[in-house]
Amino acid sequence: MENRLVVSSSPHIRGKANTQRIMLDVIIALLPATVAGIYFFGLKAILVVFVTVLACLASEYLTRRVLKKESTISDLSAVVTGLLLALNLPPTIPLWMAAVGGVFAIVIVKQLFGGLGQNFMNPALVARVFLLNAFVTQMTTFVSPGPDVISSATPLFQMKEFVKGNEANLAGYWDLFVGNISGCIGETSAIAILIGAAYLLFRRVIGWEIPIVYIGSVALVTWILGGQTLLSGDWIYHILSGGLMLGAFFMATDYTTSPVTFKGRIIMGIGCGVLTAVIRLYTGYPEGVSYAILLMNICVPLIDRYTVPKSFGGEKAVA
C-alpha cells in the first residue's frame, strides 16, 4: 500500500453539537433557580445541592466501574440529575436522605437500565418520588423562606383548603412569581426558572412544544375546574405554584423520557398538563407534577410509535 487513506461512510464533517455541551447548557440554565433557592432558603440549600450532585457523580463513576463499562461522568449528565434532584427536595431534608436519593436515581433508575439514553423514567423524578414514599414527613415538611425556620404549608396546599371552603392563607402572585414562598429548593421562583428556560430555548436545547403545551393545559383545566364553581379557577396561581415551571421546562423535556416527534411532544404536553391538574384538584395530594411526568414517561415509547410522521412525499405509517 502506498499511503493509507481513511475510508468511511459520508458525511465526512460533523456539526459542533455534543452531548457534554448540551448537559452543560442545562446546568447553566438551572443556575438561576439554584441561586434563587439558596437566596431564599440559605446555606442548607447549598449543602443539599452539593450532596446530591456528589452522590450522583460518585454513583455514576462507581456503577460504570463495577459494570466494567467506560466511564461516562465527563458527559455531565450525572451532574444534571443531581442538580435537578436537589432542586426538587425540601431545603430541610436530612443530608443523608438527599444522598440516598442521588444514589437511587443513578444506580437503580439510570445505570441498571443501561445508562444515558436508556432509562425509561426521569431519574431525578423517580428518586424524588422514592424519597417521598420512604420519608413522608421529611419530604413534606416545608419552611417559609428567610432566616427563621418556620414550617409552613405550600401555596398549593393552601389552595386546596381554600377551594374546600376552609380557612386558607393564599400567597400573592408577586411572591409566587419571585419565589418568596415555601416549597422545594428550586421550584419556588418562577422568574428564575423562566430565565433558565429562556436560555435553553435560545440555545435550542429544548423545544417550546412540551413546556408551553404542558403549562397551557394546566392553566386551561385549572381555570375550568379549579374553582368553587365552573370557569372560576385561579389558573395564574396554579401555574406559578408548585413544581410546574421546573417540571415543564426541565423535567418533562428530558430527552430520554420524552417523545422525539412533534406530534408526540404535543401529546406529552397535554398528557402531563391534564394529569397534573387532575391530581392537584381531585386527589389527596396537593401537587401532581412528579407523578404526571412519570406517568407520561412510561407512555413515551407508545407515543413515539403511534406518531411516526409521514415521510416527505410519502404515506403515513401504520403502527
Place this chain on the structure above:
Amino acid sequence: MFKSMFKGGVNAPHFKRTQDCETVRMKVPEKVVIPMLQHIGAPCEPSVQKGDEVKVGQILGNTEKFVSAPVHSSVSGTVTDVSPRLYAGGVYITSVEIKTDGKQEVDKSIEPPKYSTSEEFIGAIRKSGLVGLGGAGFPAHIKLSPPQGKKIDTLIINAAECEPFITSDYREIIENSWNVLNGINIVMEALKINNVIIGIEDNKPQAIKEMTNVASKSDKVNVVKLKSRYPQGAEKMLIYATTGRKVPSGKLPSDVGVIVMNVNSISFISEYIKTGMPLIKKRVTVDGTAVNNPSNLEVLIGTSLSDVFEFNGGFKVPPVKVLMGGPMMGIAQFSLETSVLKHTNALLAFEEKEAVLPKSSACIRCGRCVKACPMNLLPLYLNTNALKENIEELKKYHVNDCIECGSCSYACPAKIHLVQSIRLGKTQVRQATSKGGK
C-alpha cells in the same frame, strides 16, 4: 408556489474558498483509465480492444439497456488495457486504459446532432453520454423522457450547490452564463416547456446577479434565490422550495411535471448541440486542508486522482482522507489511482485532523436528527432497527425514503453514524425483498 425553503436540513459550513478560482484547463495526462460505469444503471460493454487507436469523442462502450449512458474517449491515443480496475466506490469495474498521444485528434464522426422531434432530441442526448453532473450521475435522457401520459411543465435548473467546498456549478454560471441560457432554450424548445426556474442559494450573490441579468432576456426563465441550507440542492427539496410540489415516495420528478437538471448539465447540452462533442471533460473543484492550491480544474474524464492532485500543485501534507464529491455526500477513496468520472464535481483531500472519525456515544434521544431530516424520517429509530436487522420495522419507518444527505449524522451530538446504519438498513430490506420475493 415558491417556498424558498424546505423543512429540516442543517446549517453546514460553506468553505467556498475556490469560488473566485477561474477554471484552469488541465494538461492531457500520459494515460487515462475510463470506467464503463459512470452513471446510475447498467455498465457499458467495451467496444474497443487492446491495441486499438482511439480518437477524442469516439465511443468506448455502450449497452442496449435503457438505464445507462455510453462512454466516450476523452483523449486520442492507444488502448493499452481493457480490464477491471479499482473504481471510485471501492469496487472493480471494467475500464479502458488509453496511453495518450497528446495530439487530441477528434474522431471523424463528431458532428452537431440533427433532430426535429423531441424523441430525436432525447436520442441525441443519450448519444452524448450525458449524466446528471450534480453528482448523482443519473442518465440525462431518462430525466428528459416524461413517463407515459405525464406532462412536463417546468424545467428546474439546479445551481443550489449546497455541498461545502464545491464551486463547480458556481463557476459555470460566472464563466458561461450565456451557455446556460442557451442550453435552457434548447431544452425548452425541444420538449415544449414554457416555464424554467433557476434555483441558486443566497450565499452566491454574484451568481444570482449574473444569471438574473442573462435570464432577463427571456420571460420564461426565472432566477430564484433560495435560502442557504443543506441539502437545498437535493432534487426533492429543490422542487419543493421552487414549486411547492412534493415528489411522491419512490417516484421521479417527472411524476409532478418537473425536470431537474444541474447547471453544468444544461450548459453541456448547449455545447453539445453546437459541436456534437460528447461528455469527455468535467470541471472539478480541488480543495481540502491537505492541498497546496485550492482551485477549479477542467479535467479530462479518466484522469487519475493522483495526476489531478499533482497537476494542481501537490499536497501540503500527505492526505489521510480523499473524497470524490463534497464532505456531506462524497465518497471516500481507497486509492489515488481511481479516475475522475463524468459526474465528479470535487476532489477533496484532508489531513489527519479532519479525517479522524468522531467517537460515537449513547443516543440521548434529543431529536436533532428528526428535526434535521428533510425527508421527515426518524433516523434514530432507523439506526436501532438497522443494527437489529429488523426488516419490518425498517419498512415501517420508511427506510427507502432516505436520500442519504447526511443531515442527521451531521446534527447528532452523540456522533452516531446514522447514515451508515441507514444504508445498511436499505441493503437489508433489499436483500430480504429479493429473497422473500415480495
